[in-house]
Structure formats: C-alpha cells, structure tokens
Amino acid sequence: xxxxxxxxxxxxxxxxxAAVAAAPSGARAGGDLRExxxxxxxxxKVLVGGVVVLGFLVLGLVGPSFLRYAPMDYAGPPMAxxxxxxxxxxxxxxQDVFAQFVAGLRSTFLVGVLGGAVAAVIxxxxxFVAGYRGGLIDELxxxxxxxxxxxxxxxxxxxxxxxxxxxxxxxxxxxIGVFSWPWVARAVRSQTLSLRSRDFIDLARLSGVGVxxxxxxxxxxxxxxYLFMTFVLLFGGSILTAASLDFIxxxxxxxxxxxxxxxxxxxxxxxxxxxxxxxxxxxxGITLIVGSLxxxxxxxxxxxxxxxxxT
Amino acid sequence: MLTLDRLDKVYKxxxxxxxxxxxxxxxxxxxxxxxxxxxxGESGSxxxxxxxxxxxxxxxxxxxxxxxxxxxxxxxxxxxxxxYRRVQGVFQDPFSSFNPIFKVDRTFETLRRSYFPRVSxxxxxxxxxxxxxxxxxxxxxxxxxxxxxxxxxxLQRLLIARALLLDIDLLVADEIISMLDASTxxxxxxxxxxxxxxxxxxxxxxHDLSLGNYVSDRVVILYKGRVVERGVxxxxxxxxxxxxxxxxxxxxxxxxxxxxxVEAEEAERSANLAGRCLYxxxxxxxxxxxxxxxxxxxxxxDGVGLVEHTxxxxxxxxxxxADDDCPAA
Numbered sequence: 001x002x003x004x005x006x007x008x009x010x011x012x013x014x015x016x017x018a019a020v021a022a023a024p025s026g027a028r029a030g031g032d033l034r035e036x037x038x039x040x041x042x043x044x045k046v047l048v049g050g051v052v053v054l055g056f057l058v059l060g061l062v063g064p065s066f067l068r069y070a071p072m073d074y075a076g077p078p079m080a081x082x083x084x085x086x087x088x089x090x091x092x093x094x095q096d097v098f099a100q101f102v103a104g105l106r107s108t109f110l111v112g113v114l115g116g117a118v119a120a121v122i123x124x125x126x127x128f129v130a131g132y133r134g135g136l137i138d139e140l141x142x143x144x145x146x147x148x149x150x151x152x153x154x155x156x157x158x159x160x161x162x163x164x165x166x167x168x169x170x171x172x173x174x175x176i177g178v179f180s181w182p183w184v185a186r187a188v189r190s191q192t193l194s195l196r197s198r199d200f201i202d203l204a205r206l207s208g209v210g211v212x213x214x215x216x217x218x219x220x221x222x223x224x225x226y227l228f229m230t231f232v233l234l235f236g237g238s239i240l241t242a243a244s245l246d247f248i249x250x251x252x253x254x255x256x257x258x259x260x261x262x263x264x265x266x267x268x269x270x271x272x273x274x275x276x277x278x279x280x281x282x283x284x285g286i287t288l289i290v291g292s293l294x295x296x297x298x299x300x301x302x303x304x305x306x307x308x309x310x311t
Numbered sequence: 312m313l314t315l316d317r318l319d320k321v322y323k324x325x326x327x328x329x330x331x332x333x334x335x336x337x338x339x340x341x342x343x344x345x346x347x348x349x350x351x352g353e354s355g356s357x358x359x360x361x362x363x364x365x366x367x368x369x370x371x372x373x374x375x376x377x378x379x380x381x382x383x384x385x386x387x388x389x390x391x392x393x394x395y396r397r398v399q400g401v402f403q404d405p406f407s408s409f410n411p412i413f414k415v416d417r418t419f420e421t422l423r424r425s426y427f428p429r430v431s432x433x434x435x436x437x438x439x440x441x442x443x444x445x446x447x448x449x450x451x452x453x454x455x456x457x458x459x460x461x462x463x464x465x466l467q468r469l470l471i472a473r474a475l476l477l478d479i480d481l482l483v484a485d486e487i488i489s490m491l492d493a494s495t496x497x498x499x500x501x502x503x504x505x506x507x508x509x510x511x512x513x514x515x516x517x518h519d520l521s522l523g524n525y526v527s528d529r530v531v532i533l534y535k536g537r538v539v540e541r542g543v544x545x546x547x548x549x550x551x552x553x554x555x556x557x558x559x560x561x562x563x564x565x566x567x568x569x570x571x572x573v574e575a576e577e578a579e580r581s582a583n584l585a586g587r588c589l590y591x592x593x594x595x596x597x598x599x600x601x602x603x604x605x606x607x608x609x610x611x612x613d614g615v616g617l618v619e620h621t622x623x624x625x626x627x628x629x630x631x632x633a634d635d636d637c638p639a640a
Contacts, residue, residue, distance in 0.1 A: 199408040208392035
C-alpha cells in the first residue's frame with residue numbers, strides 16, 4: 001500500500017477544496033463518495049472479493065442466453081464427464097450440469113439478495129429505532145424481537161411452504177427474510193445504544209436535525225462495515241436455508257438452484273458413483289460467493305474506517 | 312436571559328423503577344448577557360445534568376427553564392430548532408464530539424444543511440473562515456482533516472467556532488477545559504472571556520475552582536444536586552460560608568500563600584461557624600422558628616432553599632446533602 005501514500009496526503013485535500021470551490025452544493029457529499037470509491041478500488045481485499053462475486057453474478061445474469069440447452073433438458077449422454085460439449089459434464093439423466101449451474105446461480109443470488117435485504121431492512125429498522133429511542137418503544141420492539149427469535153423459524157418455514165403451496169423463488173426468499181431478522185435487530189440495537197451516548201450525537205441534535213437524519217448520517221455510517229457484514233451473513237444464511245428447504249423437497253417447483261442441484265446429486269448417489277462434476281460446482285459456487293463477500297467485508301472495514309486505512 | 316426556576320431531575324432506579332434518584336434538586340439560577348456563570352461541583356453533583364437540561368438533551372422532571380422571557384421547559388421539534396439557533400453547547404470530550412469516520416468539515420456541513428441551506432458555498436466558506444479566525448485557527452490547517460489528526464485543543468476550538476456560526480446568545484460550556492493541555496487551556500479560556508465581552512452569556516460547567524475563579528462573574532456551588540451557595544465570584548471565593556464550599560476552597564493550592572496560612576484562616580472560619588447554620592439564623596431573624604420548614608414563604612423546602620447573606624451572596628442550609636440534618640438542629 002506504499003504506492004498510495006503520496007496521493008492520500010495533500011493530493012486529495014486540494015482535490016476536495018477544488019470541488020468545494022467549483023460545485024455550488026452537494027459538493028462535499030460527492031467528494032466523500034468519490035474518496036470512498038478511491039480507497040475501495042485500491043483495497044486488494046475489496047477488489048478480489050468484488051471481482052469473484054461480480055463474475056458469478058454476470059455469469060448468472062448473462063449466461064443463460066448463450067446456452068444451447070435448458071437446465072432440465074435431457075441433452076446428452078448420461079453421466080458424461082466434462083468435455084467440450086458439456087463443460088461441466090452431465091447428470092445421471094444426461095442433463096447439462098453447466099446449464100443447471102448457470103440457472104441455479106440466478107435463483108441463488110435472488111434468494112440471497114432478496115432474503116438478506118428483507119431481513120436486513122426489518123432488523124436494522126427495528127434495531128435503530130429501539131436503540132435510539134429507548135424507553136417504552138425499545139421494550140415493545142425488544143419483546144417482538146424476542147418472540148420472533150424463539151419461534152423455530154425453520155419449522156415455520158416448512159409449514160408455511162407446505163401449507164401456502166406458493167413455490168416460487170421470490171416467495172421463498174420473502175419467508176426466509178421474515179424469519180431471520182431478530183439477531184440483526186438485537187445486534188444493531190446494542191451498537192446503537194453505545195453510539196447514542198457519544199457526544200457527536202448530542203451535537204447533531206444541537207444542530208436541529210431530526211431522528212431519521214441522525215440515524216442515517218451519524219449512527220449508521222459508524223456501522224457501515226458491520227451492516228455490510230450483517231448483510232453478508234444474511235445473504236449466506238438465506239442461501240443455506242433455501243438449500244435446506246430445497247433439499248427436503250420444498251424448493252421452487254419451476255426453477256433450478258444451487259441447493260436443488262446438490263440435493264439431486266445426493267439423491268441420485270453422485271457421490272458414490274464418482275460424478276464429482278455434479279456436486280462440486282454448486283458447492284464450490286456457494287462457498288466462493290459467500291467467502292468472497294466475507295473477504296470484501298474485511299476490506300470494506302478499512303475503507304469505511306479512516307483509522308484502519310494503510311496510508 | 313436564561314433563568315432556571317426550581318429545576319428538578321429525578322431518575323427512576325432499582326429493578327422496577329421503584330426508588331428515585333434526585334440528580335438535581337430545585338436548582339434556581341440565572342445567566343445574563345455578557346456574563347459567565349460557573350456551575351461548580353464534584354462528579355455526580357448534577358452540574359452536567361443541568362447543562363444538558365438547558366440544552367434540551369435531557370428532559371427535566373420539574374421546574375421551569377425560561378429564555379428571554381419565554382418558557383422553554385418543553386419544546387417541540389421546530390421550536391427546539393429555533394432555540395438551538397440561539398443556545399449552543401460545547402462538551403467535555405472533543406474527540407467524541409466528532410464522528411470519527413468523517414472529516415471535521417462535516418460537523419459544519421451538518422449545521423449548514425440544517426440552518427443555512429440557501430447560503431452559497433463561497434459565502435459559507437467565508438463565514439467558516441471568519442468563525443475559525445475568531446477562535447484563532449488557520450482554516451488551511453484544519454479543514455479536510457480527520458478528528459484523530461487534530462489535537463484536543465484544536466477540536467475544542469472548532470466546536471466553539473461551530474457555535475459561533477449560529478450567532479448565539481448563550482453557550483453552555485460543559486467541562487470544556489478539563490481534557491486540554493495546560494498550554495491550550497489558556498487559549499480557550501481567553502477565548503471565552505473574549506466571547507463574553509461580545510455580549511454572549513456563558514454557562515460554564517466545571518469541577519475546577521481556579522477555572523471558575525478565573526473566568527466567571529458569578530459562581531454556583533452544587534453539592535449532590537442542590538445549590539449550597541451562589542453569588543458574585545469574589546464574594547463567594549473571599550468569604551465562603553457553606554461548609555462544603557469551605558472544604559472545597561481549602562483543598563485548592565494557592566500560589567501566593569502557604570498551606571499553614573490557609574489552614575489557619577480556615578480553622579478560624581470554621582471555629583466561627585461551627586454548629587451554626589446561617590440559613591436558619593436568617594430565617595429565625597425573619598421570625599420563623601426552627602422546624603417550620605414546610606411553611607417557608609416561597610414554598611421551597613429548607614433542604615434546598617437559599618437566603619441572601621450579604622447582597623448578591625446566597626447560602627443554603629449548612630446540612631451537606633439535602634436529606635441530612637441541619638448542623639444547628
């Protein structure tokens with residue numbers, strides 16, 4: 001990181017001042033964003049993690065339009081190892097594993113992002129409000145959090161899935177999100193509690209700004225890396241929960257997912273038959289995506305917290 | 312300008328909020344324009360609590376706060392915004408007064424967004440530089456830095472500059488000197504004196520007697536949430552009456568006197584006042600017998616009441632905590 005040393009000192013400062021002088025309003029916010037990006041793009045952890053996650057995402061988004069076979073088509077010879085025609089081989093039934101993998105990536109990302117986002121939004125809202133307002137509101141929200149926390153989420157998910165019979169990927173993500181937020185609320189609440197007593201919060205109140213602004217502009221930025229990490233954990237958790245649901249036969253009926261692929265691989269004894277190309281790609285895919293997000297998070301911690309920057 | 316009348320703060324403590332903790336008891340005081348009033352007391356005396364209540368960071372449990380003739384005891388969000396245009400605070404710890412992950416400029420930017428959204432960038436920049444100049448800081452050295460890159464004294468002066476941007480009438484300075492080095496201390500103190508001469512009222516919260524003596528026109532001595540003595544600085548410091556004030560003053564080393572001198576003087580004064588209570592003596596002179604506490608003329612119980620001993624010098628009952636017994640009883 002020594003290469004960045006000269007540019008972070010006087011260089012950025014003059015750039016900032018120039019921005020302040022040039023643009024009439026909103027220049028500071030833009031400058032901060034640009035600076036955050038500047039440090040983010042020079043952080044190897046963020047870069048490596050981001051490239052891997054983005055790579056999978058692009059593959060999932062663009063890949064299907066370049067495929068010759070649909071994921072469920074009986075396209076080729078059964079149990080064929082990887083070859084030029086089938087880059088990841090075929091299943092017991094001659095389905096193209098690569099086509100399944102690409103389609104699975106899509107729904108896996110969808111479940112992860114949607115489930116993670118739903119849980120993050122609910123959990124953070126409740127955590128921030130409970131921690132900042134305190135008093136009766138805190139106690140009520142805490143009670144709600146604890147009630148949802150002790151509900152055996154997975155069992156309820158099974159019942160909901162079976163009873164409502166809606167078997168689409170977005171609904172699955174929604175169910176997962178609605179039951180996985182309590183720990184986020186608790187963690188965010190305790191962090192907010194400790195930040196609330198700091199003087200800069202009082203100073204923001206003395207600047208006449210409202211609760212929402214204080215939470216958004218003063219409390220949350222101190223927890224950005226933590227909030228991102230929360231999202232990463234929720235993302236990974238959603239994927240794994242979805243895979244478990246898929247595994248017990250409550251997965252989406254009309255779509256493919258990485259969890260479903262592993263489920264089918266186990267069901268058709270791919271492990272014993274030595275069809276490694278069937279179960280390794282989905283497992284590796286999940287591991288790489290979640291792992292890269294973790295690595296990104298460590299790097300983002302350095303980006304968000306100026307004290308950790310290796311300047 | 313600012314008047315506190317029998318201000319109370321009670322915290323509920325215990326497992327189910329069963330017992331009360333009186334952090335501030337029936338405190339009455341006033342701050343005028345161009346005047347520094349020191350609130351002196353040890354930790355837990357309620358001095359910071361009073362400052363926070365004046366700034367509306369804490370709700371009061373009883374009594375009234377009046378600012379320029381208007382009752383500001385409870386304010387809605389909009390009224391509070393307007394109140395903050397004229398009343399600002401600076402806190403003890405400069406490092407925790409800035410959000411550590413942002414540059415210090417952002418504190419000013421928040422203020423601008425909130426109160427001066429229509430002021431142009433260059434105009435604002437001019438005002439900012441003027442305010443920084445008033446606290447003798449060079450804008451080039453300060454702006455664009457993170458809080459951890461600046462010293463406590465610089466940060467503390469930045470906070471005062473922030474308050475000055477609003478053209479305030481009252482500044483609540485909560486222990487603003489105690490975290491600073493000796494060398495930067497005097498700069499901030501002189502700054503306060505200069506602000507005073509511009510007509511600013513300052514409520515100076517401190518535990519340090521010599522600081523109180525140095526800057527303030529009047530002092531209020533607090534002990535366990537109640538005012539034990541208050542008055543013009545010279546009167547209180549030259550002739551401390553309440554046992555707590557005497558103890559407090561006797562514990563400060565003097566540059567011009569030796570320990571023996573101070574000890575002898577204090578011994579004489581305590582011999583003179585031992586077993587007496589000027590508060591109850593004054594009440595007796597008004598024809599009220601000892602023990603008629605509940606019938607005090609203005610409804611203030613004896614435990615927290617004050618009498619004017621000499622003009623401008625008030626003293627409370629010589630009991631220490633409000634629920635102890637009076638030594639003269």
